[in-house]
Amino acid sequence: MTVYVDDMQRPARVGRLNAVWSHLLADTDDELHAFAAKLGLRRSWHQKPGTPISHYDVTEPKRQLALKLGAVPIGYMSRESMDLIRQKRAQMIVEKVARHDAERAADAAEVSDV
Known part of the structure; x- marks a missing residue:
């Protein structure tokens, strides 16, 4: 499992x-929340929960801290970020x-018990 931080810088x-x-x-919301807590981010700041684009918005100082704590840098709207979203979408479908x-x-088990 991996945590990423993009370079949108908007x-x-x-x-x-x-x-x-x-x-x-x-890769997962559980991992995202655990890492966000290390950065001091509130759970209520979580954006797009339960979707492939689940994320936290971070300021540049928090972005730099995330990198120091081991987050992998990823380009905003890059091939890697799009691949991550596709993988998360596919995993959600498998789970569903x-x-x-x-x-x-x-x-079926309930019906056969009757």
């Missing part, structure tokens, strides 16, 4: 904070199919 104002922002991403199959098996 200027934006959030509340009173005028900063340059990038994204913190990971597995849940569906398990539900059908449980339903």
Whole structure:
């Protein structure tokens, strides 16, 4: 499992904070949340939960700290970042199919018990 930080570096104002922002991403949301906690990010700042583009927005100082803590640099909208999104989307589909199959098996077991 890997945590990534992109180089979007988009200027934006959030509340009173005028900063340059990038994204913190990971292979899984659990890993993303654990790493975000190391950076002092609040769970409520999580963006797009449960989707392939789940992430935290990070300021440049937090981006630099993430890199020091082992996050892998990745280009914004790069081939690598698009591959990550595709892989996460594929994994979500696999998990959804597995849940569906398990539900059908449980339903079939209930019917055979009757």
